[in-house]
Amino acid sequence: MIRRMASIGRFAPSPTGPLHFGSLVAALGSWLCACADGGMWRVRIEDLDPPREPAGSDRRILEQLAALGFAGDGETIHQSTRQQAYAEALARLVADGAAYPCACSRSDLEPFAGTHPETCVRGHAQGLPTAWRLRVPHGSVIVFDDALQGPQQQDVAVAVGDFVLRRADGIWAYQLAVVVDDAWQGITEVVRGSDLLDSTPRQILLQRALDLPTPRYLHLPVATDAAGRKLSKSSADRPLDANPLESLRAALAFLGQTEAARAAAATPTALLAAARERFRRESLPRAAARVAPRDFA
Ligand SMILES: [Zn+2]
Numbered sequence: 001m002i003r004r005m006a007s008i009g010r011f012a013p014s015p016t017g018p019l020h021f022g023s024l025v026a027a028l029g030s031w032l033c034a035c036a037d038g039g040m041w042r043v044r045i046e047d048l049d050p051p052r053e054p055a056g057s058d059r060r061i062l063e064q065l066a067a068l069g070f071a072g073d074g075e076t077i078h079q080s081t082r083q084q085a086y087a088e089a090l091a092r093l094v095a096d097g098a099a100y101p102c103a104c105s106r107s108d109l110e111p112f113a114g115t116h117p118e119t120c121v122r123g124h125a126q127g128l129p130t131a132w133r134l135r136v137p138h139g140s141v142i143v144f145d146d147a148l149q150g151p152q153q154q155d156v157a158v159a160v161g162d163f164v165l166r167r168a169d170g171i172w173a174y175q176l177a178v179v180v181d182d183a184w185q186g187i188t189e190v191v192r193g194s195d196l197l198d199s200t201p202r203q204i205l206l207q208r209a210l211d212l213p214t215p216r217y218l219h220l221p222v223a224t225d226a227a228g229r230k231l232s233k234s235s236a237d238r239p240l241d242a243n244p245l246e247s248l249r250a251a252l253a254f255l256g257q258t259e260a261a262r263a264a265a266a267t268p269t270a271l272l273a274a275a276r277e278r279f280r281r282e283s284l285p286r287a288a289a290r291v292a293p294r295d296f297a
Pocket residue numbers: 101102103104116119120121122
């Protein structure tokens with residue numbers, strides 16, 4: 001039997017509301033991929049955008065995870081405490097000439113279909129607040145092999161262009177924070193929803209610019225409602241809290257782990273232990289999206 005190298009995975013929710021079925025799928029999928037091989041699983045709260053984060057949501061998420069039987073390895077990291085690390089990463093990119101200040105507004109960029117042109121539309125000498133962007137040279141084609149979705153390729157210059165690392169209002173961009181923290185936490189495998197598949201080339205580009213390792217990637221199907229809309233935290237009118245065991249069984253079945261879902265287990269912890277024993281990576285569904293069971297959509 002070939003043993004995989006023990007990996008370090010993570011679950012990194014934004015505290016914009018309580019967990020819903022879609023976030024449970026990402027938590028469970030990342031936990032199974034890491035823990036079935038004896039690896040570690042870390043929890044990181046991505047709380048970088050306070051206006052979008054109702055007070056107490058982070059605590060609520062951690063309580064939900066505990067009720068569902070999940071225990072992270074090591075300390076739970078809050079990105080709001082990591083600003084200094086992001087500033088250092090940006091300073092390094094600026095020193096390397098890879099990042100530049102930009103005062104262009106959304107309407108300035110409209111004629112360019114939202115993609116930043118090679119030089120700023122608006123100069124930054126007028127004392128305007130500036131964002132910082134990563135310079136994405138022509139030919140920045142990123143190729144990677146997703147462990148579930150297969151070979152991926154994106155020309156980042158064409159698809160995205162020079163992208164924001166720090167917003168003009170001082171908020172750190174998701175792409176930079178994720179890359180810095182995945183490396184800092186020693187993450188070797190990122191397992192998350194396929195809605196983030198098209199962010200991955202930007203993150204790989206940043207890893208290269210910062211001399212950071214690139215983890216393996218596995219993008220799970222996103223849970224949708226019957227109409228094909230991605231579940232959102234605001235639409236989570238059927239929270240997972242009422243019946244953690246049934247929620248876990250439904251998420252296991254969603255991830256193709258039907259035998260594990262049928263295991264007799266009296267507690268979430270016991271069900272997770274049974275699921276880890278029976279986990280089959282090859283049974284993970286490859287679709288980019290799947291309809292969630294009706295009770296959870
Ligand atoms: Zn600009």
